[in-house]
Amino acid sequence: MTVTISEDLKAESKNLNFYYGALHSLKNVNLPIARRRVTALIGPSGCGKTTFLRCFNRMHDLYPHNRYEGEIIIYPEKLNIISPSVDPIEIRMQISMVFQKPNPFPKSIYENVAYGLRVRGVKKKGLIDEAVEKSLRGSALWDEVKDRLNNSAFDLSGGQQQRLCIARALATDPRILLFDEPTSALDPTATSKIEELIIELKNEVTIIIVTHNMQQAARVSDYTAFMYLGEIIEFDKTDKIFTAPSNKLTEEYITGRFG
Amino acid sequence: MSTVFEKELDALKEKVLKLGSLVEKAISDAVKSLVERNSTLAAETIDRDRILNTLDVEIDEDCIRLIALRQPRAGDLRLITTAMKITTDLERAGDLSVDIAERALELNEEPQLKPYIDIPRMAEIAQGMLRDSLDAFVKRDAALAKEVLTRDDMVDQLNYQVFNELLFFMIQDPRTVSRAVKITYVSKYLERIADHATNIAEMVVYLVEGKIIRHMLPDKI
Ligand SMILES: Nc1ncnc2c1ncn2[C@@H]1O[C@H](COP(=O)(O)OP(=O)(O)OP(=O)(O)O)[C@@H](O)[C@H]1O
Ligand SMILES: [Mg+2]
Numbered sequence: 235m236t237v238t239i240s241e242d243l244k245a246e247s248k249n250l251n252f253y254y255g256a257l258h259s260l261k262n263v264n265l266p267i268a269r270r271r272v273t274a275l276i277g278p279s280g281c282g283k284t285t286f287l288r289c290f291n292r293m294h295d296l297y298p299h300n301r302y303e304g305e306i307i308i309y310p311e312k313l314n315i316i317s318p319s320v321d322p323i324e325i326r327m328q329i330s331m332v333f334q335k336p337n338p339f340p341k342s343i344y345e346n347v348a349y350g351l352r353v354r355g356v357k358k359k360g361l362i363d364e365a366v367e368k369s370l371r372g373s374a375l376w377d378e379v380k381d382r383l384n385n386s387a388f389d390l391s392g393g394q395q396q397r398l399c400i401a402r403a404l405a406t407d408p409r410i411l412l413f414d415e416p417t418s419a420l421d422p423t424a425t426s427k428i429e430e431l432i433i434e435l436k437n438e439v440t441i442i443i444v445t446h447n448m449q450q451a452a453r454v455s456d457y458t459a460f461m462y463l464g465e466i467i468e469f470d471k472t473d474k475i476f477t478a479p480s481n482k483l484t485e486e487y488i489t490g491r492f493g
Numbered sequence: 494m495s496t497v498f499e500k501e502l503d504a505l506k507e508k509v510l511k512l513g514s515l516v517e518k519a520i521s522d523a524v525k526s527l528v529e530r531n532s533t534l535a536a537e538t539i540d541r542d543r544i545l546n547t548l549d550v551e552i553d554e555d556c557i558r559l560i561a562l563r564q565p566r567a568g569d570l571r572l573i574t575t576a577m578k579i580t581t582d583l584e585r586a587g588d589l590s591v592d593i594a595e596r597a598l599e600l601n602e603e604p605q606l607k608p609y610i611d612i613p614r615m616a617e618i619a620q621g622m623l624r625d626s627l628d629a630f631v632k633r634d635a636a637l638a639k640e641v642l643t644r645d646d647m648v649d650q651l652n653y654q655v656f657n658e659l660l661f662f663m664i665q666d667p668r669t670v671s672r673a674v675k676i677t678y679v680s681k682y683l684e685r686i687a688d689h690a691t692n693i694a695e696m697v698v699y700l701v702e703g704k705i706i707r708h709m710l711p712d713k714i
Contacts, residue, residue: 449564476566478703488566490498
């Protein structure tokens with residue numbers, strides 16, 4: 235399906251196809267991503283949500299048999315980020331991913347956040363200090379860790395570790411943040427902190443989130459795309475999807491009557 | 494095979510239907526108590542309103558519980574919110590039946606002013622509107638709900654007709670004023686009941702189509 239929205243776009247996938255070797259796992263995906271909005275991807279396990287997300291930061295390039303077709307255009311540059319001429323490392327600086335399980339590096343809290351800047355070649359301590367504080371504030375973790383920045387990241391609780399990973403993602407000043415089931419390993423309190431954070435962050439960045447929690451998609455997102463078997467079945471404003479979806483499959487999925 | 498949740502939704506629909514049938518009976522008994530000058534029946538109708546009120550509260554509680562525990566979405570969400578609103582309209586229609594029965598008690602104390610002809614017709618149409626809008630609710634039948642909407646005009650016209658006729662009585666003979674005013678009230682109550690049935694039918698269209706048609710011009714529906 236092809237859809238249009240009346241807002242500024244930050245990105246857009248156009249006839250995107252993706253293959254894991256012979257497995258055709260994304261099929262002509264056309265999806266607009268509104269600027270500074272949260273777009274949620276929902277759909278049954280194996281439908282291609284993670285695959286789609288990983289196209290955005292070129293994670294698939296790490297394996298030789300993977301193949302893209304079509305385009306993911308980033309605005310305002312109108313750059314096709316899956317074009318082979320675009321450097322995946324540079325893309326990952328601008329489009330960061332937060333995973334299901336918090337995955338801090340075995341380093342200090344400080345170094346976890348500073349990492350992306352060091353990779354970029356930033357050397358000045360003052361600049362790094364500033365970015366670390368800004369990112370930790372941005373991920374609502376600063377007050378909890380400011381007195382122990384040199385402690386190991388593993389000393390933090392799961393929810394704090396996830397916010398640390400968000401800080402790490404924020405440090406390189408990304409334009410798009412990708413979340414792949416960011417709260418599935420967290421308790422309700424940590425979950426609502428992350429959700430609040432996502433809503434805050436959209437003042438600055440464009441967000442795409444994959445979630446299996448329907449209420450979470452409903453709470454945090456502005457737009458929702460329902461995927462099934464590698465295709466976008468329905469895309470619309472989130473309130474429309476959750477009150478009156480147009481497609482029968484979407485209805486069945488979000489009301490828990492699927493399959 | 495239906496899930497536990499689906500069974501709960503079916504039970505909710507059943508309760509709304511049950512409330513609907515009690516309201517229908519209340520309307521017909523109230524009007525009957527007037528037409529047949531049966532004050533015992535009027536008193537019974539007034540008394541039975543307690544059952545309606547209990548059921549009204551019960552349905553609301555069921556809906557709130559379902560929203561809290563099941564976090565309904567899409568069609569389920571529309572069903573539950575619609576059930577809540579329909580219940581409010583039904584309960585009001587029940588209250589209006591009590592009002593009719595109270596006027597019947599008063600009117601039955603005095604000589605009959607005139608034979609009741611339009612009042613039972615109004616009651617019949619209003620009851621039919623209620624019955625069909627609830628039928629449309631259970632069957633998710635938007636076409637039937639929209640057809641119900643077209644009947645409201647008939648009731649409005651009858652109400653107007655009753656009023657004019659009674660106005661004529663009052664002008665002719667001031668001693669009829671007290672009775673005539675009470676009968677115009679009954680007519681007005683029936684007209685209000687039809688409005689509640691209209692609200693229900695509008696909610697059914699929302700339930701089925703996800704579109705709120707309240708306050709829309711008829712040609713847009
Ligand atoms: N590295 C891989 N190599 C080969 N096939 C893969 C690979 N990763 C995923 N797939 C396949 O691609 C399809 C889409 O998988 P994907 O991980 O994108 O699903 P998903 O929607 O994220 O599911 P879940 O909700 O379970 O995370 C599935 O059929 C999956 O088996
Ligand atoms: Mg996944």
